[in-house]
Amino acid sequence: MSDIKKFLYLNRRAPYGTIYAWEALEVVLIGAAFDQEVSLAFVDDGVYQILKGQDTAETGMKNFSPTYSALGDYDVTQLYVEKESLEERGLTVDDLMPLKWEDEDDDWAERDSIRVVSREEMAKIMEGQDVVFSF
Amino acid sequence: MSELHTVNKSPFEKGSFDNCLGHVLEGSAVLLIEDGVYAAMKGTSTEAKVLAAKGVKFYALGADVKARGIAADRVIEGFEIVDYAGFVDLSAEHSKVVAWV
Numbered sequence: 001m002s003d004i005k006k007f008l009y010l011n012r013r014a015p016y017g018t019i020y021a022w023e024a025l026e027v028v029l030i031g032a033a034f035d036q037e038v039s040l041a042f043v044d045d046g047v048y049q050i051l052k053g054q055d056t057a058e059t060g061m062k063n064f065s066p067t068y069s070a071l072g073d074y075d076v077t078q079l080y081v082e083k084e085s086l087e088e089r090g091l092t093v094d095d096l097m098p099l100k101w102e103d104e105d106d107d108w109a110e111r112d113s114i115r116v117v118s119r120e121e122m123a124k125i126m127e128g129q130d131v132v133f134s135f
Numbered sequence: 136m137s138e139l140h141t142v143n144k145s146p147f148e149k150g151s152f153d154n155c156l157g158h159v160l161e162g163s164a165v166l167l168i169e170d171g172v173y174a175a176m177k178g179t180s181t182e183a184k185v186l187a188a189k190g191v192k193f194y195a196l197g198a199d200v201k202a203r204g205i206a207a208d209r210v211i212e213g214f215e216i217v218d219y220a221g222f223v224d225l226s227a228e229h230s231k232v233v234a235w236v
Binding site for chain 2: 013014015016017018044045048051052053054055056057058059061063065087088089090091
């Protein structure tokens with residue numbers, strides 16, 4: 001058995017009403033330093049975390065949404081977004097930040113990090129993990 | 136006397152929004168704040184509940200709408216966007232505030 005485990009971070013909460021989304025990002029960034037196979041899933045209100053155009057200036061809270069754009073630099077390049085969660089909220093992939101990563105094996109070509117998957121596919125992605133952290 | 140009802144939870148995560156709508160009388164107002172503002176967005180699976188509430192005035196706190204990346208043109212028609220001072224005015228204008236948390 002390989003030493004590399006598959007870790008999935010399951011994001012289910014909206015970004016600012018609770019601390020979950022921010023804490024998940026912190027843990028992902030720390031975990032990314034340990035050379036495991038890491039992916040993120042955005043389901044339920046978690047899809048709101050990566051909505052584009054967030055502007056927290058008037059609330060006095062930190063806008064941490066730009067941090068998601070940095071995930072590619074930490075080799076976190078697989079972000080699964082559940083299609084049904086988007087649809088229930090009147091959203092499409094065009095409403096999300098265009099999150100990319102650069103493929104060093106292909107002359108740093110930009111690739112999309114976001115993959116929209118069905119609820120059924122998401123269930124199978126979860127089944128295929130060694131560890132699922134839920135936030 | 137009319138009441139101001141506030142909702143601060145996402146309609147998809149908690150029942151606060153539904154519970155609120157079940158107890159709002161005609162002539163009263165609902166102000167969405169914090170994660171409650173997601174219920175002000177067009178095209179969602181909860182939009183019909185807002186449209187079905189007759190004689191109820193809907194407001195959303197602009198700072199929370201902007202923080203969450205909800206563009207002005209994505210807010211359901213009929214919603215009035217208010218700032219923090221507007222929140223204070225609404226609280227003062229109504230006979231009491233009922234918070235659905």
